[in-house]
Amino acid sequence: MSSAISAVPRPVIYARQSVDEEQGIGQQLDDCRAECQRRGWQIAGEFQDNDTSASKERGPKTAWAAMLKAFDSDEFDTIIVTETSRITRSLVDVLDIRPPRRDIRVVVIREAIDTEHDDFMLKQLVLLAEREVKIKGARAARYAATRRAAGHPTPGKPPHGYRWVPQIERDSTGIRYRIDDAEAEDVRQIFREFLSGAPLGQIARDLSEAGRLTRRGSRWSSSTVRRVLLNPVYAALLAPAQPSGEYDATAIDLEACTPGSWGAIVERDHLVAARSRLIGTKPNHNGTARKWLLSGLAVCAVCSAPVRSARGETHPTARADGSGAAQTRRYHAYRCVQGHFMRNGDIIDDFVSEVCIARLSEVDAVQLVTPRADGVDVGVLHANREGLKTRRQSIARFVARGLMTDLEADDSLREIADEMRSISEAIARAVREDPLAELAEIDDVRAWWSGGTLARQRLLVEHLMTVKIHPVGHGKRVTNLDAAEKTVTIRWKRD
Template sequence: MTSEPRRAALYARQSKADPDGIDRQLPRIRKLANERGWVIVDEYVDDGLSASKSRGPGSNWARMLADADAGKIDTVIGVDLDRLLRSLQDLLVLIEHNLMAVTVSGDIDLSTADGEFRATMLAAIARFEVRRKAERQSRAQLQRAMQGRAPKGVRPLGYATNGDLIEDEAAAVHEIFRLFAISDGPSIASIAKGLSGLEADYIPASLPHLPKRNRTLAIERNVRRTANGEDPAPVPSDGPWDSSTVLGILRNPRYAGYSVYTDRNARAENKRRTWYAQIVRDEDGDPIAGQWTPIVEPDVWWTVQERLNAPERVTNRTGSTARKHIGSGLFLCGICEKPVKAHSQRYRCEGHIMRSREQIDQFVLAVVRERLGRPDLVDTIPSLDEPRLQAIRAEIGIHEGRIKRAQNDYDNELIEGHDLKRTRDRELTKIAALEKERRNLTITTDLGGVLDAKSPVKAFDDADLMIKRRVIDFFMTVKLHPHPRGKKTFDPTTVEITPRAVPGTAADR
């Protein structure tokens, strides 16, 4: 009695840089199936899939296993074991799916105990080779990072793969950081909408509309594929930017000129700490500068990290850090002097005040417009001292280096915990004073050009909410007192406005 012929699945795989292409694998696999008189059910091809990558639900490997479960196939043929199995887990998967595996080279047959044993040994060796290759690549990447060279892999927005600037993208990155570094700046979601060309609250026109990141990268990959004589791959359609993509940009230390390296075997559980750990440091604990042009200043990058790490952002449900109202968190309660919160149509400090938001905003905005319209406005603009700004950055770096060296000494058990705390407290106090001086020198850059505009009042009215808030905070402190009982009309005396001494002016001196 003649047995039924085996139902074969032909499996072929190649990585992106593999010389033994699919078109050379499949003819050899078909030949073997035909010589044995087996029925070819289907061909399963994973093109551009590295041996070290997982073959997930979207792969043809997964489709083949699903067909095996459906009873459509009972045999898998590959050109050799490296194409079919690269780990013991892959081997166990085939066994669990009751599949016999046969290869063109070596004729591994999982239907026999000898074949299963040989496949187990060869799969273990293949896994060892994959791990050893990964370790060699990691050492090479670390060496590149210690030399300050651009890491290999997917290029970040704003940089070419060799580290050169791509001017239009770099300008977009600079604007993303500038906006988010402002304490009352837009949320990540709003920036993503702005990059997508969608309507969003408080997004200046200076934020450009860019194609979705994965579309740009896919088009660039196809240019390289065509140059290599390969067929282009499908390109995803354009669409809105994901907030996670914007977050990845804001977290990337490369934009501040720091050399980076990611040890994938020692990732921190806390995602925010992972970004700090990427910065490569020398033996003194100082960051190694990359051999590329930074897009943002280091102090801007660190300011962004502080905002991203703020407890109110980490714990809120929406992830939004943007203010929605002029005075929320800016105006103070006249009783306890704590910032008021927006509650429906009112400003509120629980137990103390509840005031109409519209009336308060109109009054404060009128005071600000009057101040901006004065002829002596130019005298309130402090002159920038760029040499001093550079010196401040250098001094902050020195103090940060002392903290890092103290931390290293503590980790190596050279100093006690109280010594580390004393050093940290002392240096952080000095850093805070330097940061305050830096903010005073650079404050006009945070005001959207309102103060030095041809018509400051019009520039203020045209500005977005975050700039309006910063202008208000620049000129004055606003305190809200309880409204008199029984009085229905607005009482301006209940809004206490105290002018600030503007840095760099006579009033400040």
């Protein structure tokens, strides 16, 4: 370690900024290089910490740590910076570069500081900066508490379904989130399909195939759909703060959330139902995304094994006029895993679709789509949950007035938490939608079917019928709905 100033200084330049800006670091380097040139010093090195705070501990991977290591290896003896705040806003860091730990000469250009003569002013300025950081921190914490009490989210990019409202555009209530109608419909579809039983992967595929992409312009994935379903923001709930870098949506307690000031996209009960199905379940990021209506649903009429989708290929023969064969083409097909058939899937899908549309267009179809009553009164469950919240507040007042011991309060609060959890689970079960329920209010079934997602169409087939596909024999072709009817058997599950 070097403890004395050399006759000819060997300086390094240190540049730092808290926010990544294109010009900030470059300007610091230019000013320090000019100062070294003015003094006739040969620069021994340059160290840059971009997007790095000086009021927090700088880790071993920063340029600051590398610079200290270089000094310990006797590669330089002087640090030159533009301002004191570039070095640090903490006296602890100053003690890393000044005696007794290290004796590094520090030259600060704009504040005319040179520790070769005196380091009192350097330490004074750092102490003032450290005090300013603490005052700003306390002010920010107070503002954050006030903001949260009013139900306002932290600044930043809002989730899919909302747009950030700049301060100049806010009304008297100060609302920060505004619903984006197009994106909000994506969110509603995700909740609607998931609560109807659709897999995450199928929901993601349906959105992407319809051209409804994420805000970044990417295709949806199972993980992004899952994040939407877990996010309390969509029910206008502001979650408690979590440690920086440790956000976990599954750890959020909805009862500890603050009512948000923005508009909800989905109902709280639907959020509770979605979270109850996902929390405690290992995420499946691959998902089960089907591309065709009957893959995995229809069965072989011979062996009753589920059919799988496949890609068929035509093998045209030469034309009689000698002009050659038609072009080979690929087509969607269904195949029996036991090898009993491989058939063109498009005509079968069309036939099953027409059967569904015809059946659901009949007068008595409402009997098929009316959800079964389970005797659960969601209103009563809500009232019970609110009563438990009131009891929880009363216990806190009893403890504060000395009318209840901490031990007694813990037992009561644990009992209340268990009851509220049970109520939330009961509500979640009650609001899981029957996939056929919405059809009770639809007049044009064909339009609904044509505009519906593949996930919803598959759920309808799964709940209404069992489809059996028969072999047709080698070389035979089924090209119309009448022929398809003779080779596909449908057994109704709901009568």
